[in-house]
Amino acid sequence: MEIQLVGITVLWLFLYGYLIVASIDFGAGFFAYYGKLTKQDHLINHLISRYLSPVWEVTNVFxxxxxxxxxxxxxxxxxxxxxxxLIPGSIALVLLTIRGSFYAFSNYGSKENKVYLFLYGASGLLIPASLSTVLTISEGGFIEKRGDEIIFLADRLLTSPYSWSVVFLAIVSVLFISAAFLTYYADRADDKAALEIVRKFALFWSSPTIIASLLVFITLYKHNVAHFEKMLNYWWMFGFSLICFLAASALIYFRKHYGTAFIFVMLQFFFAFFGYGASHLPYILDPYVTIYTAYTNETMGLTLVVVFIAGLFLLIPSLILLLKLFLFDADYVKGKK
Amino acid sequence: MELDNVILARLLTTTTLAFHIIFATIGVGVPVMISIAEYIGIKRKDPHYLLLARRWTRGFVVTVAVGVVTGTCIGLQLSLLWPSFMKIAGQVISLPLFMETFAFFFEAIFLGIYLYTWDRFKKPLYHWLLSIPVIIGSSASAFFITTVNAFMNTPQGFQLENGVITAIDPIQAMFNPATPSKVFHVLTSAYLASAFILGMIAAFQLLRGRTDEYYRKALKLTMVCGFVFAFLTAVAGDISAKFLAKHQPEKLAAGEWHFETEKGADLLLYGILDENNEVKYAIRLPNMLSFLSFNDFNAEVIGLNEFPEDERPPVWIHYMFDIMVTIGIYTVIVSFLYLIFDKIKGFNPHSKWLLWSIVLGGPLSLIAIEVGWIFAEVGRQPWILRGYMKVAEGATTADNVGLMFLIFIVLYIVLAVVCSTVLIKMFKNKPAEVELEYRFNQ
Known part of the structure; x- marks a missing residue:
């Protein structure tokens, strides 16, 4: 495997990791706010903060x-x-900043502040929306190079059906992933009341993810037909994704094996995300930047790969420890520790 | 001054960093203090120190959150505001940037564990052990990011020919001449500032009439550590001056208003520069600049006039330098006085004026961090990559930088206000005496 390919695969893997952990976090924020509005917060918010408190910082690092x-x-x-x-990136940064800090303010500082909770919940949906537009932009057609100048065609982005379907997909995916995880977590915590609520969220947001994916396919065909055709070469990846989705939904529906169900959800997004990523290659920004033209020099590339592998030896045991203490420790999850 | 893209990009970067640096400093230094307090508490079985560790941690988490998000901001802003710089420098210096995220990752994981496992281990020492990776992670972050800054001052580990970078050596780039002195100085001053901020809190409580043993122990711990760190910071400062004299003489010359190259150069303290570039009202210490630079009263120190006019840093950094050094010496004296008064019978280490001096040391040490950083950054001007690339060549060409600048200013003001309110509220509602009672005397 070429080193460029190794590099982008590793990065894509981390983005996938972010997609999962951040979705749980973003969605949980929204559900917490929704719970507050519908006066169900006493049932679910405790569960949510129990999971989120020790891991929120890790999410950001991904x-x-x-x-x-x-x-x-x-x-x-x-x-x-x-x-x-510059502009969309800065807006995403402002949102991330508001979200991260206000989470800490409400969680560690004064309890029960509605404004903090609103900022936290609303940013949870706006961030995935704004970050997902970067993937849209990577399809080309929204950035133009004129001479030495790089120009971002914002109006074209805002009027593109493809762009909006991606935003839609991002938001419903966040809610689905998060609800599926919380269902599993509530089940582990043996919290029947919370389980009922979050399970309903999961079922409610399941089919929209598929509808949104179809919309993305269709609009991509209009927007970048070459990429669409390359995606067809990976049709089996998307097929697997659909199968995993069906398995996950069925398990949640029949109230069985919520843990396995969440793994299926992760796989659903894994296949879709990597199917999309693989067919996107070699472009990082169609048509200006490919993984070959943008690649750093050989020395740095190799050094980064070596450091990365060394770093994994440090990170993976630490992450396992974190998960063991807060996710797989039934007593902690149940609130006994 | 025209507000072109370069100025605006610099303003936005400055604002983000000036805000982030406060939280970064606390993020690097406070874990050390927490760890020391917890260790003493466990060894002496003293609930006061254990409570100290717990309460510091609670406040610390809130500042960490702000540090994390503003760190994310500056991380992305490097690419958003300085795309051309990142494109070139990224080829040589992305290694420590990358490793910094690893260190950050490591710290984040263990901080999460540390926060929520106070009572989960049979042996309290196991919980204390979790503070070590947090310290390693945060100090390593500081180390890696400082190597990047050092690289901008004394770039090496590559060759640049006709805009093409060759012969890249990432390790050599990381361990450039500026790295040792900068890392040493950044770490010690972060520890110092953190000790003084925590000392400020304890002293302030004592001034408000709190009498519990808890506050006196907190004050003593922070002042002992503060003294050690203040001393180390002074050593680091001296090493930094010697580094500058050898490798970046224009920065030292501008900071010292040393215009003509000469042997036995004088050290100027304070003073102002009038319109004819004449120094007025300064304290002149004969031959001291030579001594500070080379440990030799007659050594030759290169003056600013040796450099082409468009490659000289602005001379107002002299004021920054003075403020930094003055505050540094202030922290040494105050913590030393406290130690003396505490040791010798008949002296009162809790006299009003001394406590107020310690309280003042908190904000002052943060000011020292800020002005020291301004001195280091502005002293590098006009270069973004000394000798290779000027700041003006690195800035973005995108529109609306000014608007983004305003947005971020508002954001940071809101954050500063809310963060302070939250912190004050957090501890006001729950004084230490009360917490001590319910936590340890059940």
């Missing part, structure tokens, strides 16, 4: 890791995306 790695491996992306995405 994202930082992805973009720092991307710029390290493919410095040209900094130049193109950096120039073009």
């Amino acid at each position: 994202f930082v890791f992805f973009f720092v790695g991307l710029v390290g491996f493919f410095p040209d992306t900094a130049y193109y995306y950096g120039t073009a995405l």
Whole structure:
């Protein structure tokens, strides 16, 4: 495997990791706010904060890791995306900042502040929406190079049906992933009342993810037909994704094996995400940046891969420890510790 | 001054960093203090120190959150505001940037564990052990990110020919001449500032009439640590000056208003520069600059006039330098006085004026961090990559930087206000005496 391919695969893996853990976090924020509005907060919010409190900081790191790695491996992306995405990037940053800090403010500081909870819940939906537009932009057609200038065509992005279907997909996916996880967590916590509520959320948001995916397929055909055709080469990946979705939904519906159900949800998104990513190659930004043209030099590339592998030896045991203490420790989950 | 993209990009970067640096400093230093307090508490079986560790941790988490999000901001803003710089420098220096995220990751994981496992281990020492990876993670973050800054000051580990970078050596780039002194200085000053901020809180409570043993122990611990760190910071400062004299003489010369190259150069303290570039009202210490630079009263120190006019840093950084050094010495004296008064019978370490001096040390040490950083950054001007790339060549060409600048200013003001309110509320509603009672004397 070429080193460029190794690099982008690793980065894509981290983005996938972010997609899962951040979705749980973003969705949970929304559900917590929704719970407050519908006066169900006494049932679910305790469960949500029990899971989120020890891991929220880790979520953010996945994202930082992805973009720092991307710029390290493919410095040209900094130049193109950096120039073009000043405004949307800054808005996403403001949202992330508000979300992260207000989470801490409400969680560790004064309890029960409605404004904090609203900011936290609303940003949970706006962030995935704004971040997902970067994937849309990568399809090409929204950034133009005129001479030495990089120009971002914001109006075209805002009027593109493809762009909006991606936003729609991002939001419903967040809610579905999060609800599926919370169902599993509530079940482990043996919290019947919470389980009923979050299970309903999961079932409610399940089919929209498929509808949204179909919309994305259709609009992509209009927007970038070459990519659409490449995606067809990976039809089996998307097939697997659909099968996993059906398995997950069935398990949740029949109230069985919520843990396995959540793994199926993760696989559903794994196959879809990697099917999309693989067919997107070699482009990072169609048509200006490919993983080959943007690649850093050989020395740095190799060094980064070595460091990355060394780093994994440090991170994986630590992550396992974290999960063991807070996710797989039944007593903690049940609130006994 | 025209507000072009370069100025605006610099303003936005400055704002983000100036705000982030406060939380970054606390993030690096406070875990060390927490760890020391918990260790003493476990060893002496003293609930006061254990409570100290717990309460510091609770406040610390809130500041960490702000540190994390503003750190994310600056991380992305590097690419958003300085795309051309990142494109070139990224080829050589992305290694430590990448490793910084690893360190951050490591710290985040263990901080999460540390926060929620106070009572989960049979042996309290196991919980204390969890603070070690947090310290390693946060200090390593500081180390890696400082190597990047060092690289901007003394870039090496590559060759640049006709805009093409060759012969890249990431390790050499990381361990450039500026790295040792900068890392040493950044770490010690972060520890110092954190000790003084925590000391400020304890001193303030004592001034408000709180009499519990808890506050006196907190004050003593922070002042002992503060003294050690203040001393180390002074050593680091001296090493930094010697580094500058050798590798980046224009920064030292601008900071010291040393214009002509000469042997036996004088050290100037304070003073102002009038319109004819004449120094007025300064305290002149004969031959001291030579001594500080090379440990030799007659050594030759290069003056600012040796450099082409468009490659000289602005000379107002002298004021920054003075403020930094003054505050540094202030922290040494105050913590030393406290130690003396505490040791010698008949002196009162809790006299009003001394407590107020310690309280003042908190904000002052943060000011020292800020001005020291301004001195380091502005002293590098006009370069973004000294000798290779000027700041003006690195800035973004995108529109609306000014608007983004305003948005972020508002964001940081809101964060600062809410963060302070939350912190004050957190502890006001739950004084230490009360918590001590219900936690340890059940």
